[in-house]
Amino acid sequence: MTTQTIRPFIGLILAGGDSSRMGADKALLEINGETLLQRNIALLKRIGAADVFISRNDFTEGSLPDIYPHHGPLSGIHSALFQSNLYHLSTPILVLPIDMPLLSEDLLICLVEAGLTMSSPVHYAEHPLPAFILNSSVVREYLETILSDVTAARPSRSVTRFLERIGAVQLSTTEAEKLVNTNTPEQWGDMVNNFIK
Template structure:
């Protein structure tokens, strides 16, 4: 049965927004966080959206000086070299709130109403993530501090897959049709991984500005 989305009330939630910035992307060939979009770094747009929803916002990045000018706290990985799972662990451990909303630095179409819904859906759960068939969207997801022991166990066992610790925590999977009530087309989950995707995104935004 389809569960209605929570009301998309405006306001800041008592959660920490965690933006993962992994540095140079192999497919992009450079640091996606500092690609210029509408005259500002891509990550600045992401931080703006997160600040609309989250009482605290921080960035996980290992090149601390490079990210120091963003106006938010920057924390490094506790377990370097284990990918996004390590970044989530670092953000959750550093957060001042029990619940985090975690996104990538390359997600410029975040929807504040949907972020708030993920916060509401987390009541009674340790993880909230969108699932499309067999694919689980592990960024643009919610995680509680209760996940830390299971995350650490997975990392120490050599796991890099984020979903590897899910069997050990309470997971609430969001169906696409639930999320689309607030974010038609699920644009919040769109990111950029290649130069071609980046140029397509920039062209789309230029066209929108032109129509405006």
């Protein structure tokens, strides 16, 4: 399923982690000759993303470095929402983790359409990512406050806590098996051998 009829949104791929448990850059892991990063970019474009940002601190072409480095996924979300381009100022973002190779177009389109219909941030129950996030002053101010506070505890910067604080709606799905993360070589091997064609 693809769509070009929903209102504009920006895709954000979180690909800036150190991949310590995997022992290799997860963004560059390949399936059928295509990296996870390439797969996610193509997926976002197929469902109609007006643009795609890549949260990555290696300063390669197309990467979006964190304004507040070393603070986890919220730093990537913050940087995307604080882009200076006025076109993006009020455009919502769909945030994808780099390590969910089974994500489908239908799952993501459901998030976008639900978020736009309800004018609310949304994610799937028990899975903080992927998430559809409104680009509002409330969300931007919350992120700026949390990330600029040098005394903030690590749990206060979790994606789950962030989504709770901004009132995200949790959706149910019958395809929860497609929301599986791959964080270790063993998980990756199992995923490739048993689920990915």
